[in-house]
Structure formats: C-alpha cells, structure tokens
Amino acid sequence: xxxxxxxxxxxxxxxxxxxxxxxxxxxxxxxxxxxxxxxxxxxxxxxxxxxxxxxxxxxxxxxxxxxxxxxxxxxxxxxxxxxxxxxxxxxxxxxxxxxxxxxxxxxxxxxxxxxxxxxxxxxxxxxxxxxxxxxxxxxxxxxxxxxxxxxxxxxxxxxxxxxxxxxxxxxxxxxxxxxxxxxxxxxxxxxxxxxxxxxxxxxxxxxxxxxxxxxxxxxxxxxxxxxxxxxxxxxxxxxxxxxxxxxxxxxxxxxxxxxxxxxxxxxxxxxxxxxxxxxxxxxxxxxxxxxxxxxxxxxxxxxxxxxxxxxxxxxxxxxxxxxxxxxxxxxxxxxxxxxxxxxxxxxxxxxxxxxxxxxxxxxxxxxxxxxxxxxxxxxxxxxxxxxxxxxxxxxxxxxxxxxxxxxxxxxxxxxxxxxxxxxxxxxxxxxxxxxxxxxxxxxxxxxxxxxxxxxxxxxxxxxxxxxxxxx
Numbered sequence: 001x002x003x004x005x006x007x008x009x010x011x012x013x014x015x016x017x018x019x020x021x022x023x024x025x026x027x028x029x030x031x032x033x034x035x036x037x038x039x040x041x042x043x044x045x046x047x048x049x050x051x052x053x054x055x056x057x058x059x060x061x062x063x064x065x066x067x068x069x070x071x072x073x074x075x076x077x078x079x080x081x082x083x084x085x086x087x088x089x090x091x092x093x094x095x096x097x098x099x100x101x102x103x104x105x106x107x108x109x110x111x112x113x114x115x116x117x118x119x120x121x122x123x124x125x126x127x128x129x130x131x132x133x134x135x136x137x138x139x140x141x142x143x144x145x146x147x148x149x150x151x152x153x154x155x156x157x158x159x160x161x162x163x164x165x166x167x168x169x170x171x172x173x174x175x176x177x178x179x180x181x182x183x184x185x186x187x188x189x190x191x192x193x194x195x196x197x198x199x200x201x202x203x204x205x206x207x208x209x210x211x212x213x214x215x216x217x218x219x220x221x222x223x224x225x226x227x228x229x230x231x232x233x234x235x236x237x238x239x240x241x242x243x244x245x246x247x248x249x250x251x252x253x254x255x256x257x258x259x260x261x262x263x264x265x266x267x268x269x270x271x272x273x274x275x276x277x278x279x280x281x282x283x284x285x286x287x288x289x290x291x292x293x294x295x296x297x298x299x300x301x302x303x304x305x306x307x308x309x310x311x312x313x314x315x316x317x318x319x320x321x322x323x324x325x326x327x328x329x330x331x332x333x334x335x336x337x338x339x340x341x342x343x344x345x346x347x348x349x350x351x352x353x354x355x356x357x358x359x360x361x362x363x364x365x366x367x368x369x370x371x372x373x374x375x376x377x378x379x380x381x382x383x384x385x386x387x388x389x390x391x392x393x394x395x396x397x398x399x400x401x402x403x404x405x406x407x408x409x410x411x412x413x414x415x416x417x418x419x420x421x422x423x424x425x426x427x428x429x430x431x432x433x434x435x436x437x438x439x440x441x442x443x444x445x446x447x448x449x450x451x452x453x454x455x456x457x458x459x460x461x462x463x464x465x466x467x468x469x470x471x
Contacts, residue, residue, distance in 0.1 A: 003284070005291035006081065006165070009298075011057050013161055016300030018406045021452055026445060028307045030403060034059060035308035051305060053295070060405070080162055084169055091177030099184030107192050114201030114243050114257055120264060121220070124271050131178060131275045138171030138286060161294055168290050172283035179276040186268055193261045200260035201243040214238040217263065224266050231262035341395040341426070343382050345415075347408060350397040350430055361395075366411060375411070383418045392423040396457065400429035400438030404449035412455030425457040 019027055034056065106123060109115055137144060143166065162169075192198060202213060214235045221232040240256050295301060344352060344361045348368035362385060364378035386392035394415075398408070412425065429446045431437040443459075450459040 003288055003291065005288045005295075008053055008057070009161055009291045009295045010080065012053060012295060012298060012300065015057060015060055015406075016298065019300070023445075023448065026403065028310070031304055031307040032311065051308065056304075084173070088173050088176055091173050092180040095177035095180035096184040099181035100188050102181075103185040103188035104192070107189065107196075107198060109196070109198055114199040114241070117200055117202040117217075117260060117264070118204050121267070124267060127178070127182070127272045128275055131175070131279050134171050134174050134178070135279050135282060138168050138283060141167045143167055143170070164294060165287065165290055168283070168287040172280070172287050175276060175280040175283045179273070179280050182268070182273040182276045186265065186273055189261075189265055189268060193265075197258060198261060199257035200264065201241040201257060202238070203243050210235065210239040210242060213242075220267055220271075221263060223270050228262065228266060231266040233260065233263050341393040342389050343385055343392070343394045345378075345382075345394065345396045347396060347398045347411075348402065350399050352397060367407060379415055379418050382415070383420075386419050386423055389420075392420055394419075394423055394425050395460075396425060396427045398427060398429050398446065400431055400442040400446065404445055409449075409453055409455065412453065412457055416455050425455060426460045427457045428460050 035051075038052075038055065038059070102123075106120055107115055136142075214233070217233050217238065225232045237256060237259055241260065341361055344363045346352060346363055346365045349365075352363055364382060366375050366378055370378075382394070386394070396412070398404075415425070416423075427446065427450055429438050429443055431442075443461075447459055450457050
C-alpha cells in the first residue's frame with residue numbers, strides 16, 4: 001500500500017521538474033497569488049506562510065498526475081510505486097511459504113528422536129537477530145540487498161528521491177515478509193500440534209545440566225509467566241525430557257514430551273511475531289519520517305516558500321517583464337490557416353464565439369470541468385475525424401489570461417500520440433471578449449509555451465495585439 005507521504009513527495013518533485021521550464025517571474029506571480037488567496041492570513045502571514053502541499057499540488061493540477069495522463073494510463077510515479085507494491089506482495093507471499101516450510105521442517109517427527117528444543121530456540125534467536133539487523137540497516141541507510149530493489153531505484157543521485165528512500169523502502173518490504181513468515185510459522189505450529197502428537201525434548205553436545213537449561217527456559221518464559229503459567233516449564237519437565245543421541249534412557253514418561261508446545265508457541269509469538277510486528281510499524285513510520293524530511297529539504301520547497309513570502313516587485317512595462325522578446329508585431333505568430341480547421345478544441349472553458357461565431361467546425365471541450373472519460377472520448381472521436389483528412393488542421397482555443405499549465409501540455413502530447421502524424425496544431429489565446437483581445441503580456445506566456453512544447457503546436461493571433469495592461 002502506497003504511503004501518502006511518498007506520493008506527495010514524488011508529486012511535488014514532478015511539479016518542481018515541470019516548473020523549471022517556466023519563467024521565474026511567472027512562478028513568482030503564480031505562487032504569490034496562491035499564498036495571498038488561500039494560505040496566508042493574519043499579521044504573521046508574510047513571515048510564516050502556511051502551506052498545504054496537497055492543496056497546492058491540486059491547484060497546480062499535479063496531485064498525483066495530470067488529468068489527461070490519468071485518463072490514458074497509470075502515471076509515471078504510479079508505476080514507480082507499483083513496482084514497490086509488487087515487490088511488497090512477493091515478499092509477503094514468499095514469507096508465508098517459507099514460514100510454513102520452515103516450521104514444518106523444524107517440527108518434523110517420525111516417532112524416533114524427539115524434536116530438539118535447542119534448535120527451535122536457536123532458530124528463534126536467528127529471527128530476532130534478522131529483525132534487528134533490518135531495522136539498523138534502514139536507519140543507517142545501508143543497502144545489503146539493493147539488487148532486489150526495482151531497477152529504477154537502484155541508482156541514487158541528489159534528486160533521485162526513490163533512490164534515497166530505497167533503504168527505508170526495502171526495510172519496510174523485508175519486515176512485511178518477515179511478519180508474514182512469523183505468522184505463517186505460528187499458524188503451522190498450532191495446526192501441527194492439533195493434528196499430530198509431537199514429541200519435544202532437549203539436548204546439546206555441551207556439558208549442560210538440567211538446572212542450567214531450566215534457568216534458560218525460565219528466563220525466556222518470563223514475559224508471559226503471569227499470563228499463561230502452563231506455558232512456563234518446570235524443573236521436572238526439563239529433567240524428564242532430556243534425550244541423548246542413542247536414546248538409551250527408557251525410563252522417561254513419553255506423555256510429558258508433548259507438554260512443551262505451549263512454551264514453544266509463546267516463545268515464537270513473543271520473540272518472533274511481536275518483534276516483527278513492531279519492526280514493521282517502525283519501518284512504516286521511519287519511511288514516512290524520511291519522506292517528510294526530504295520534502296522539507298527539497299530545493300523546490302525552499303524556493304516555493306520564498307516565492308509565497310516575497311511580494312512581486314516589477315520594473316518597466318508589462319511587456320518588458322513578462323516576456324524575453326518583445327511582441328510588438330506579428331512575427332512571433334504563425335499565419336492562421338486559410339482553410340477552416342477540421343477540429344477545434346476548447347480548453348478549460350474557452351469560447352469559440354470570440355474567434356469565429358459562425359463556424360460549423362466540430363468542437364470538443366477538454367480540461368476544466370470535463371471529466372477524464374469525456375477528455376478521452378473527445379480525443380478518440382477527433383482521431384476518427386482527422387484520419388479522413390489529407391492535411392488535418394486542429395485549432396486549440398485557450399483563455400489568454402489563464403496560465404499555461406502542464407495539464408495542457410500533457411493533453412496535447414496525448415493528442416499527438418492518438419492523431420495522425422501529419423496533423424497541424426494551432427493554438428489561439430483568446431481575450432475576454434471580441435473587442436478585448438489578449439494583451440502582449442498575456443500572449444507572451446503562450447508564446448513561451450509553444451516554443452518549449454513537445455507537442456509541436458504553433459501560436460496564432462486572435463485579431464490584433466494590444467499593448468495595454470492585462471485586463
């Protein structure tokens with residue numbers, strides 16, 4: 001199961017990567033406006049802007065993915081998290097199988113030599129050691145099993161957050177597998193006790209007296225001595241169930257050999273199941289903590305808070321500050337197609353009445369209030385329409401006063417993938433009304449958007465440019 005902290009960190013990092021293609025002034029305006037409208041209030045707001053990262057990501061259209069990409073397929077970060085989920089499920093399944101086989105092997109009894117309690121206790125000690133070892137490796141960041149991690153998280157760089165989280169992720173996966181192993185082993189023990197007459201005893205090559213072995217078992221049973229006294233062995237049971245390699249002692253009452261099972265079950269539960277459960281909870285908490293730390297120290301987070309806290313100070317005219325090159329003529333725009341477009345997309349509530357009120361071109365509304373299914377259906381229908389044209393032409397209308405978002409970029413890329421390769425995409429940024437065309441400052445951002453877009457879209461003018469302040 002994916003942790004919300006991990007999904008939030010990856011979503012923020014993806015948004016940070018997209019923002020690096022935007023102009024610094026645009027980012028400052030956008031985030032300062034967000035801070036003033038939604039998160040900042042009171043006298044301390046200027047110095048300590050409150051930031052709800054989830055809300056900010058949703059406002060940027062990047063909570064877990066852009067709407068268009070989500071309609072197409074699982075997102076990139078969903079794929080990355082899905083790899084960990086698959087590995088998590090594999091470890092749980094393998095752990096359950098190994099727990100069953102291990103306990104069945106340890107408790108194998110064919111009517112000859114008793115099941116050796118010393119071997120069982122040594123195996124429990126090994127499980128306790130592995131539990132602690134996994135906790136330590138996750139805290140210190142060691143990667144003893146990096147080869148098991150998904151391929152896309154093995155290499156670690158300064159910005160590779162999945163790589164940085166790999167030790168904590170792997171520890172969480174390993175503890176889940178260990179917990180599955182422990183529970184499966186306990187269940188197997190209880191089943192075998194029910195269906196078989198198991199015979200337990202103890203023996204060791206070392207010179208060990210029954211009194212010493214009794215003190216050992218009494219110390220092990222101390223945690224549950226007041227909860228289940230029957231699971232605490234007495235000295236007589238220890239003396240009566242010692243066996244030797246030749247089995248020469250025939251005076252032992254065989255009925256006592258089965259009295260060890262409560263002790264074995266409680267020892268397994270106390271020293272294998274509980275430590276694994278505690279370690280599994282710790283692994284999740286540690287991973288959440290690491291995600292929060294990495295998000296707080298993310299360079300994009302520091303820059304975002306600075307933009308939210310600092311007022312926007314502009315010098316010169318709007319056209320000087322909003323664009324890298326002046327847009328005082330039509331040279332920055334492509335010529336509008338002489339023929340009618342074969343398809344028109346209305347992005348996020350843009351109106352076609354401002355451009356061509358008499359047009360009979362097939363129109364589709366995408367983004368904005370349109371659902372993911374409606375977006376995908378419009379793209380599919382558009383592919384059928386354009387597939388019948390020799391030189392398909394598509395016009396995309398956007399509201400000039402709205403910012404160019406990564407969601408639109410994803411939509412256009414998806415259109416490119418679904419439509420004929422020879423399709424020509426023209427973007428037209430419309431003003432508030434036919435007599436109020438977009439300003440130079442508004443068109444500048446769309447000019448930059450078309451220049452860096454991977455969807456190969458060209459910008460066309462609505463009617464004429466104005467040089468006044470944005471409306």
